[in-house]
Amino acid sequence: MTNKCTQKPYCNAGSRAKDVLGIVHTDVCGPMRNLSIGGAKYLLTLIDDKTRYVFVYFLNGKDEIFTKFKEYKTMVERQTENNINILRSDNGTEFVNTAFDKYLKEEGIVRQLTVPYTPQQNGVAERFNHTLIEMARCMMVSSAADESLWAEAVNTAAYLRNRAPAKAVKTITPIEAFHGYKPAVGHLHEFGSLAIALDKRQSNKFKPKGKSIRWWVTRMRPKHIGCLIVVIGN
Incomplete structure (x- = not known):
């Protein structure tokens, strides 16, 4: 038993x-x-x-x-x-x-x-x-x-x-x-999204203006998005 x-x-x-x-x-x-x-x-x-x-x-x-x-x-x-x-x-x-x-x-x-x-x-x-x-x-x-x-x-x-x-x-x-308020969701992004980061310091007109990155959102607010960015390409 x-x-x-x-x-x-x-x-x-x-x-x-x-x-x-x-x-x-x-x-x-x-x-x-x-x-x-x-x-x-x-x-x-x-x-x-x-x-x-x-x-x-x-x-x-x-x-x-x-x-x-x-x-x-x-x-x-x-x-x-x-x-x-x-x-x-x-x-x-x-x-x-x-x-x-x-x-x-x-x-x-x-x-x-x-x-x-x-x-x-x-x-x-x-x-x-x-x-x-x-x-x-x-x-x-x-x-x-x-x-x-x-x-x-x-x-x-x-x-x-x-x-x-x-x-x-x-x-x-x-x-x-x-x-007591409805949430805003328009600012949401997929975790680990691919993006292009603009390089404002780039002075060469014939080189890429941005770099490919993957970013992970850590603090998501409509007007303030904190993220960890990892460069994955040139």
Whole structure:
């Protein structure tokens, strides 16, 4: 009999939050096999339960999680004028420690912990990490990106995920549900796009005015696009 033991299906881990920041799901992924170009080894996700809006942070070590959560809390509470009520995570010591416990109690945040060896109870965060990693992997493979660009790919995946329709918020996007405005998408480009960079210093009228490049978007805003550029030709 013991050889045929299986786990029973898990029921819903809990009811949905009624308000923005009513419940925040969090999880950490890593260490990654390769360091990012910024030296990160870990991925931290923080997801609002009601809107499914996700924030991602790239960490050198798990000891940075507490500081990043405090930064996140300050930012999102000012943006939404709501307070975080519940933080849902696993039992990892990066989340469960004296300093973190003390801070949550002082801020009036209820901690919800999953039962050990049951990642299904933290399903929202687990699924988000899986989704972001899969999206990033596909973008990196299709663009032949170096593995050190994994953080740029994950960041792009989160950006796109926040601007794509989500079943959990029905007919609108997570960013619209979280911030209250429809996202602009006209500035989006394919990850690892080929482009021509104009060389304004070129004085020879008979030589090419530009160079072929491949660029990976890292911060995408309608009027400010940050990118990493790699020259692939002359």
